[in-house]
Amino acid sequence: MEMDTKCVLCNRLDEDGTHLFFKCKGAVKVWRALGMEQHRRILERKSSASDAMKYILGTQEREQMIIVTFLWLWWLERNRYAAEYLAICKQNSKPAQVVKQMWKRPDRGWLKINSEGAFSERTSEGGWGVIIRDEEGDVVEAAAGKLTRLWNDYIV
Ligand SMILES: [Zn+2]
Numbered sequence: 524m525e526m527d528t529k530c531v532l533c534n535r536l537d538e539d540g541t542h543l544f545f546k547c548k549g550a551v552k553v554w555r556a557l558g559m560e561q562h563r564r565i566l567e568r569k570s571s572a573s574d575a576m577k578y579i580l581g582t583q584e585r586e587q588m589i590i591v592t593f594l595w596l597w598w599l600e601r602n603r604y605a606a607e608y609l610a611i612c613k614q615n616s617k618p619a620q621v622v623k624q625m626w627k628r629p630d631r632g633w634l635k636i637n638s639e640g641a642f643s644e645r646t647s648e649g650g651w652g653v654i655i656r657d658e659e660g661d662v663v664e665a666a667a668g669k670l671t672r673l674w675n676d677y678i679v
Contacts, residue, residue, distance in 0.1 A: 530542055532548075532550075532601060532604055533549060535548075541567060543598075543601060544594055545563050545566050545567035546567055550563075550597060551563065553662050554593075556664055557589055557593060557665055559590060562578075562582060565578060566578060579591065584669075585669065588650050589668070592652045592667035592668075593652065595639075596639055596652045599639065603626050606625065607625040628660050629657070633658060634657055634663060636653060636654070637653070637654050640652070642673050647673045647674070648673065649670045650667065650668065650669050651667060651668055652665070652666070653666050
């Protein structure tokens with residue numbers, strides 16, 4: 524099977540887990556904005572996903588939540604980009620309908636805010652994440668957090 528292995532976010536190096544989550548230009552900006560650069564530097568040197576997870580699980584609970592929420596949001600974002608790329612490749616056979624729902628850069632001079640959240644009904648705990656990007660798609664600010672004692676109808 525022939526596959527394009529270039530990173531869909533920076534379009535530069537081959538995409539693997541280490542590049543995507545810890546070395547990609549955009550990811551590095553978010554790690555820094557989250558104040559988690561010291562963890563990123565350690566994680567980029569881990570030799571397997573299992574070692575990376577062990578390290579993350581060894582951090583403080585608050586840091587774990589931020590790191591895991593970021594990794595989840597980043598993976599979601601990567602897949603949105605990948606889907607947009609595929610939609611463009613297939614534009615001739617399938618017109619714009621798929622592209623319509625993809626993330627788009629804000630107009631010049633504007634910022635765009637995206638947020639996600641999730642929670643477990645079983646534990647009443649959840650996490651949230653926010654990312655603000657400029658007209659180039661570059662990260663201006665990012666944050667993530669943990670919520671406790673949530674109710675099912677707490678979602679705002
Ligand atoms: Zn990249």
